[in-house]
Amino acid sequence: MDIMAELGKIEKPEASTFSAKRKLYVVPSLPFKELASQYDLDMAKVERFWGEVKEKINYFISTYGKISTLYIEGINDDEKEGQEYFEKLEKDNNYYNLLKSIVDSGAVIRGIEKSSQIETLKLLFDEYSKSLIPEIQEFHKGYYGKDIDFDGWREYLIKNIQEIQDEMGKSATRIIGELPADSSGVLIITDGRPIEFPEEIDIFQIRPPAFDEIERIIRNKMK
Numbered sequence: 142m143d144i145m146a147e148l149g150k151i152e153k154p155e156a157s158t159f160s161a162k163r164k165l166y167v168v169p170s171l172p173f174k175e176l177a178s179q180y181d182l183d184m185a186k187v188e189r190f191w192g193e194v195k196e197k198i199n200y201f202i203s204t205y206g207k208i209s210t211l212y213i214e215g216i217n218d219d220e221k222e223g224q225e226y227f228e229k230l231e232k233d234n235n236y237y238n239l240l241k242s243i244v245d246s247g248a249v250i251r252g253i254e255k256s257s258q259i260e261t262l263k264l265l266f267d268e269y270s271k272s273l274i275p276e277i278q279e280f281h282k283g284y285y286g287k288d289i290d291f292d293g294w295r296e297y298l299i300k301n302i303q304e305i306q307d308e309m310g311k312s313a314t315r316i317i318g319e320l321p322a323d324s325s326g327v328l329i330i331t332d333g334r335p336i337e338f339p340e341e342i343d344i345f346q347i348r349p350p351a352f353d354e355i356e357r358i359i360r361n362k363m364k
Contacts, residue, residue: 165320208327
């Protein structure tokens with residue numbers, strides 16, 4: 142999964158054009174904490190990103206009305222959560238403030254995938270990562286024999302990863318398609334994650350300048 146895939150930049154819409162349809166505001170995200178640790182990323186830039194996202198969403202709320210549903214990765218698709226969700230989050234940051242403001246205005250938090258899929262995908266990624274470690278390879282060779290096919294094993298893992306991701310994408314499309322009539326939703330999703338949006342919903346990509354700046358910093362440090 143390419144976390145650096147480009148999403149289209151937001152265009153200022155005409156209210157008369159979109160007023161009657163359901164709307165979904167899509168916000169790209171990254172594992173910012175992990176990236177900050179790995180690439181010495183300045184968290185002030187992340188704070189600026191979430192602040193800019195909140196400004197964009199507030200503009201849409203003032204133009205089209207309140208948000209009915211807040212879709213978030215990592216929550217089971219049959220769960221609907223409210224204020225209790227915030228007990229799991231760190232306070233005093235712009236990400237928390239964004240989510241809290243949306244829920245305080247009446248939105249319901251909804252998951253977009255099954256917990257079993259998330260756990261299976263994590264196991265597959267972990268196993269793939271371990272297969273690249275020379276010491277792990279030597280342990281496997283010691284037990285299974287020197288002719289063990291690590292390339293074939295990794296291809297098998299990748300095939301299963303892709304199948305799970307496809308299933309998760311279809312599940313997310315179905316759940317987003319259940320957005321109530323004449324309402325708006327917010328989707329916070331990993332940048333580059335493949336998902337097919339329902340055709341009958343207007344999609345607004347919210348990608349403020351701070352996000353592109355963060356991506357450039359990460360790319361440069363990965364070289």
